[in-house]
Amino acid sequence: MGKLTLTTFLTLDGVMQAPGGPDEDRSGGFDYGGWLVPFADEGMGEFVTEVFGRTEGFLLGRRTYEIFASYWPEHDDPADPVAGALNRLPKYVASTTLKEPAWGPATVLDGEHLQSEIVRVKDAMEGELQVHGSGRLAQWLLARDLVDELNLLVFPVFLGAGRRLFPTGGLPTAFELTGSRTTSAGTAIHTYRPKGRAAFGSFGD
Numbered sequence: 372m373g374k375l376t377l378t379t380f381l382t383l384d385g386v387m388q389a390p391g392g393p394d395e396d397r398s399g400g401f402d403y404g405g406w407l408v409p410f411a412d413e414g415m416g417e418f419v420t421e422v423f424g425r426t427e428g429f430l431l432g433r434r435t436y437e438i439f440a441s442y443w444p445e446h447d448d449p450a451d452p453v454a455g456a457l458n459r460l461p462k463y464v465a466s467t468t469l470k471e472p473a474w475g476p477a478t479v480l481d482g483e484h485l486q487s488e489i490v491r492v493k494d495a496m497e498g499e500l501q502v503h504g505s506g507r508l509a510q511w512l513l514a515r516d517l518v519d520e521l522n523l524l525v526f527p528v529f530l531g532a533g534r535r536l537f538p539t540g541g542l543p544t545a546f547e548l549t550g551s552r553t554t555s556a557g558t559a560i561h562t563y564r565p566k567g568r569a570a571f572g573s574f575g576d
Contacts, residue, residue: 373496374519375430375489377512378422378503379536380407381525386533387506390526395438403530410526414554422522423452426460427498430480430489432505433466440474463492463500465508486515506534514542520564521546527557543569 380390389395389404396404431439443457462477469479480488489512493500502509502518512518550562 373427373493373498373500375493375512375517376422376425376499376501376520376522377509377518378419378501378522379509379524381523381536382406382533383525383527383529384531385535385537386530387504387509387536388533396434399534401533403533406528406530407526410528410554410556410558412554412556412558414552415524415556415558415560418522418524418552418554418560420452422501423456425499426456426501427496428461428463428492428500429457430463430465430492430500430502430505430508432508433464433469435504435508436462436464436466436469436472436474436477438504440472444474463489465489465505465511486517489517506536509536510538510541513537513544516542516544516565518565520549520562523561523563525559525561545569 379387381387386406388401389397390407391405392408393404439457443454447454447458449455449459460476462472462474463480464472464477465480465485467481472479480492482488489500502512545566545568546563547566548561549564550560552560554560
């Protein structure tokens, strides 16, 4: 049985929007795209390579699928673990509007049974069903306790604007830290597994 993992690039204030380039995602008037680029280093690359080495398929939101589809086919290298995996492994796109995905192999998961479809796909795998980016989908998965492991790469920059991974109103959830490292550029990489609902107490008790 596989597991569903979520890997996300974040600023110090939790923004995940458009890490890779100015025009990646300007929705909402976002002008700070490409904030990750000054901090990309060997340590980040090593971790990302490790993550992609464990994948058996990808679960993506429509916007992220389209961003990836406009880039990775033009930068294909079967020997590159990221490009090789993205261009060749199955991609599952959660969307009600995408009808004919051109970048394959791809399957659109669409409908009222999305949760059960995702679980079915994951359970048929031995490795990881990986989510990268896909902000709205990530929030939807977290709200339903569908994420088995969470990789957060936190970069030393504060933006003050942009779409965040953890929205107000999310379920209070506790996590167990299973891995941690810091890159030379100051990026803190943490791997978490959910432990259930958050607990609360008082130091006065």
